[in-house]
Amino acid sequence: xxxxxxxxxxxxxxxxxxxxxxxxxxxxxxxxxxxxxxxxxxxxxxxxxxxxxxxxxxxxxxxxxxxxxxxxxxxxxxxxxxxxxxxxxxxxxxxxxxxxxxxxxxxxxxxxxxxxxxxxxxxxxxxxxxxxxxxxxxxxxxxxxxxxxxxxxxxxxxxxxxxxxxxxxxxxxxxxxxxxxxxxxxxxxxxxxxxxxxxxxxxxxxxxxxxxxxxxxxxxxxxxxxxxxxxxxxxxxxxxxxxxxxxxxxxxxxxxxxxxxxxxxxxxxxxxxxxxxxxxxxxxxxxxxxxxxxxxxxxxxxxxxxxxxxxxxxxxxxxxxxxxxxxxxxxxxxxxxxxxxxxxxxxxxxxx
Amino acid sequence: xxxxxxxxxxxxxxxxxxxxxxxxxxxxxxxxxxxxxxxx
Numbered sequence: 001x002x003x004x005x006x007x008x009x010x011x012x013x014x015x016x017x018x019x020x021x022x023x024x025x026x027x028x029x030x031x032x033x034x035x036x037x038x039x040x041x042x043x044x045x046x047x048x049x050x051x052x053x054x055x056x057x058x059x060x061x062x063x064x065x066x067x068x069x070x071x072x073x074x075x076x077x078x079x080x081x082x083x084x085x086x087x088x089x090x091x092x093x094x095x096x097x098x099x100x101x102x103x104x105x106x107x108x109x110x111x112x113x114x115x116x117x118x119x120x121x122x123x124x125x126x127x128x129x130x131x132x133x134x135x136x137x138x139x140x141x142x143x144x145x146x147x148x149x150x151x152x153x154x155x156x157x158x159x160x161x162x163x164x165x166x167x168x169x170x171x172x173x174x175x176x177x178x179x180x181x182x183x184x185x186x187x188x189x190x191x192x193x194x195x196x197x198x199x200x201x202x203x204x205x206x207x208x209x210x211x212x213x214x215x216x217x218x219x220x221x222x223x224x225x226x227x228x229x230x231x232x233x234x235x236x237x238x239x240x241x242x243x244x245x246x247x248x249x250x251x252x253x254x255x256x257x258x259x260x261x262x263x264x265x266x267x268x269x270x271x272x273x274x275x276x277x278x279x280x281x282x283x284x285x286x287x288x289x290x291x292x293x294x295x296x297x298x299x300x301x302x303x304x305x306x307x308x309x310x311x312x313x314x315x316x317x318x319x320x321x322x323x324x325x326x327x328x329x330x331x332x333x334x335x336x337x338x339x340x341x342x343x344x345x346x347x348x349x350x351x352x
Numbered sequence: 353x354x355x356x357x358x359x360x361x362x363x364x365x366x367x368x369x370x371x372x373x374x375x376x377x378x379x380x381x382x383x384x385x386x387x388x389x390x391x392x
Contacts, residue, residue: 002357004357006354006357006358006361007357007358007360007361007364008361009358009361010357010358010359010360010361010362010363010364010365011361011362011364011365011368012361012365013361013362013365014361014362014363014364014365014366014369015365015366015368015369015372017365018365018366018369019369019372022373196376197376200373200376200377203377204377204378204380212380
């Protein structure tokens with residue numbers, strides 16, 4: 001093969017021609033919402049551009065917005081190796097039920113979402129308000145681990161939507177360097193202006209889910225089989241990670257995440273959009289003696305008291321944290337497929 | 353000869369494009385990236 005000018009011209013035209021054609025194809029199809037209808041991208045959220053795409057491609061009429069964390073998605077189902085996990089998520093089952101009631105649903109539920117993330121999502125979503133909002137709160141959102149500092153926000157790209165007060169509470173990430181800031185800005189710019197890049201980041205979440213490590217682990221398990229001892233280790237590691245969410249300690253309604261919760265409700269009150277807030281079901285038995293029941297009860301009461309003044313403004317609060325029995329759970333807060341069916345039935349009943 | 357070289361170039365360009373797509377769609381791990389902090 002000779003690397004002459006004609007050869008290089010052919011290679012250049014072919015490479016950049018295909019790149020341009022793909023970009024044009026995506027720019028024509030993404031706004032129609034066809035990709036979001038055919039693939040379930042819920043459970044992750046990779047960029048602000050993706051969020052805005054999702055908001056603008058869902059029909060505006062009779063739309064219900066679902067907000068919450070991993071309880072809406074497939075991560076726990078996938079980690080427990082349940083087949084067709086994405087078809088058994090709360091988000092999917094609830095969407096099917098709500099569509100039967102005539103609703104058009106948009107789920108922005110994402111793994112690891114915290115209260116400042118909800119504040120940012122509300123700013124974005126309220127620019128194109130839905131007819132109704134369902135907000136699923138989880139105990140972990142109020143945990144002391146996430147009260148302030150950089151870990152209090154799970155999606156950095158939502159930072160620009162936050163109030164000054166919330167941004168100050170988040171502070172500066174000590175691990176942030178000039179290089180990492182530049183890298184984040186470059187990533188955001190690529191997602192904003194290059195649709196192929198944006199869609200590729202979203203598509204990755206279809207296979208590398210909940211993580212790339214989990215993807216390769218599943219691949220290896222397909223060859224050599226599952227290691228039973230490992231599942232016990234994984235469960236022990238999860239318990240250790242989440243123990244602090246349920247141990248003795250009272251939530252502080254004056255802390256920054258609660259202010260974010262208020263800021264997540266205020267726009268809907270102003271816009272007169274009815275909001276249903278649910279404290280999502282918890283599995284108190286999962287942590288055994290490490291679960292502090294008195295703190296849990298006091299915290300539930302604190303949240304109910306905090307949300308009570310919103311009741312006259314169209315915000316309905318439902319404490320469902322003790323609603324389902326332990327066998328309906330996969331872990332501390334994620335339900336089994338059957339549990340998701342029950343939960344979706346009950347939520348659809350409330351949203352009628 | 354020049355036409356044949358051109359089409360060979362087109363073929364190589366197409367292969368490079370497929371490789372480029374593979375990098376875009378399969379490299380990196382979002383959940384563990386610095387853009388997203390996930391703890392569920």
